[in-house]
Amino acid sequence: MTLRFSGFKLKNFCPIGPLFRIPGRGGRWPMKIAIFGGSIAGLAAAGRLEQQGHDVSLWEKNSTPSGGGFGILLPSSALGAFDALALGDAVRQAGHPIERCDLRAGEEGSFHQQALTDTHAISRSSLIGILRSSLEKTTFHGDATFVDFDFDGTGRARHGLLSDGRKVEADLFIGADGVRSTVRERVLPGLPLSEVRVVEMVGSIDGAKIPPFLTNTFSKTLFHHQGLAIGLLPVSDDCLVWFIQADPLRNPEIFSQGRALQNWVGSVARRCPSPVRELCLEIDPLGSRLCRSTDRELPSQFHRENVLLLGDAAHPLLPFTSQGTGSAIEDARDLSRLLERLPNNLEHNLQQLARQRLPILRERLRVGRRLQRQFLAPGGSERHGPVPLAS
Ligand SMILES: Cc1cc2nc3c(=O)[nH]c(=O)nc-3n(C[C@H](O)[C@H](O)[C@H](O)COP(=O)(O)OP(=O)(O)OC[C@H]3O[C@@H](n4cnc5c(N)ncnc54)[C@H](O)[C@@H]3O)c2cc1C
Numbered sequence: 001m002t003l004r005f006s007g008f009k010l011k012n013f014c015p016i017g018p019l020f021r022i023p024g025r026g027g028r029w030p031m032k033i034a035i036f037g038g039s040i041a042g043l044a045a046a047g048r049l050e051q052q053g054h055d056v057s058l059w060e061k062n063s064t065p066s067g068g069g070f071g072i073l074l075p076s077s078a079l080g081a082f083d084a085l086a087l088g089d090a091v092r093q094a095g096h097p098i099e100r101c102d103l104r105a106g107e108e109g110s111f112h113q114q115a116l117t118d119t120h121a122i123s124r125s126s127l128i129g130i131l132r133s134s135l136e137k138t139t140f141h142g143d144a145t146f147v148d149f150d151f152d153g154t155g156r157a158r159h160g161l162l163s164d165g166r167k168v169e170a171d172l173f174i175g176a177d178g179v180r181s182t183v184r185e186r187v188l189p190g191l192p193l194s195e196v197r198v199v200e201m202v203g204s205i206d207g208a209k210i211p212p213f214l215t216n217t218f219s220k221t222l223f224h225h226q227g228l229a230i231g232l233l234p235v236s237d238d239c240l241v242w243f244i245q246a247d248p249l250r251n252p253e254i255f256s257q258g259r260a261l262q263n264w265v266g267s268v269a270r271r272c273p274s275p276v277r278e279l280c281l282e283i284d285p286l287g288s289r290l291c292r293s294t295d296r297e298l299p300s301q302f303h304r305e306n307v308l309l310l311g312d313a314a315h316p317l318l319p320f321t322s323q324g325t326g327s328a329i330e331d332a333r334d335l336s337r338l339l340e341r342l343p344n345n346l347e348h349n350l351q352q353l354a355r356q357r358l359p360i361l362r363e364r365l366r367v368g369r370r371l372q373r374q375f376l377a378p379g380g381s382e383r384h385g386p387v388p389l390a391s
Pocket of ligand 1: 038041042059061064072073074078146147177178179181182183200291310312319323325326
């Protein structure tokens with residue numbers, strides 16, 4: 001392997017454990033870090049770790065990062081995590097401030113408004129663009145699919161193996177490859193991923209004129225007895241993201257195609273109260289995406305030896321709380337802080353990361369599950385409480 005050290009490269013350096021490494025400049029020992037998955041968690045971690053002087057490479061399955069949704073609602077906790085990455089201002093500038101959440105009950109016509117502080121909506125592509133342009137030294141490899149590891153006799157990963165036969169060498173490997181993480185399958189199998197009943201259709205209206213009732217507003221209309229909700233979120237001055245969440249047992253039409261799908265979406269729109277109805281009638285579901293939510297118990301650790309999971313790969317969260325992105329950013333922030341404090345003890349730091357993150361994630365998962373139960377309950381739906389998902 002090659003170790004970069006104060007501008008020199010020591011070829012064939014044999015790693016004998018982080019405790020024995022020679023500290024690099026500033027008392028840190030730079031590591032060679034390979035990240036699989038170049039979306040939110042991967043890009044955020046790369047940005048932080050390269051700033052600390054590590055030699056970071058990113059390996060992404062697609063030519064550009066993918067991941068669910070067209071738009072993202074970022075509550076203040078998520079923006080706080082972006083602030084810690086010195087990206088909060090860029091995110092606020094590119095996004096659309098959201099000052100309130102309007103919850104309408106489709107059948108009863110009732111209306112509840114919740115004020116939101118320091119909350120922004122942003123298109124996924126803008127967010128990815130901000131994270132990507134913050135990278136200075138990291139090499140981004142597109143069309144690079146991780147498939148497996150090559151482990152040494154002690155269980156440490158020596159190489160990450162790509163589908164095209166390439167081998168990636170590193171001291172630390174990070175799996176940021178999303179909910180259906182292959183890295184996770186290789187190092188932390190068990191705790192199965194289950195698909196939950198809620199299905200979500202997401203799309204956007206580009207070039208939309210945002211009507212006054214939606215300015216700085218996230219609107220969600222709930223049909224409590226039908227397991228159905230429709231949401232509208234302005235992510236910029238001329239782009240509106242919409243989503244329909246449905247219990248498919250009561251709304252099997254969500255799986256239909258073409259004209260039948262358009263008719264069903266039109267019928268949902270017509271049931272909405274005005275002024276939501278008029279806007280929803282503009283929705284064309286052709287070109288939208290269908291996403292299935294997933295659930296999984298949290299593991300007790302997010303790492304095994306020198307392989308760490310971050311973001312959805314480590315902890316998929318249910319879609320009702322809009323916390324997935326913020327949680328991925330917080331993972332990256334906390335990892336880099338821990339590495340800074342105790343640069344020479346990787347195992348301790350990775351254990352500490354799980355200790356720090358688990359209580360917060362447990363609570364987010366608990367709230368997400370409660371909102372999901374309410375949404376699916378016959379005659380009941382998620383009403384007030386944490387801001388529900390915006391897609
Ligand atoms: C419809 C929808 C709406 C959402 N809305 C919100 C919201 O409003 N607010 C919010 O906070 N969160 C939201 N989320 C959740 C949020 O999108 C995720 O929590 C967040 O994207 C997690 O980031 P990640 O980097 O961990 O995973 P992902 O964004 O899923 O990225 C994983 C990356 O890994 C790559 N990859 C996968 N397998 C491999 C492999 N084998 N090798 C290499 N690369 C690989 C993928 O191509 C992808 O680029 C939403 C999710 C969905 C599906």
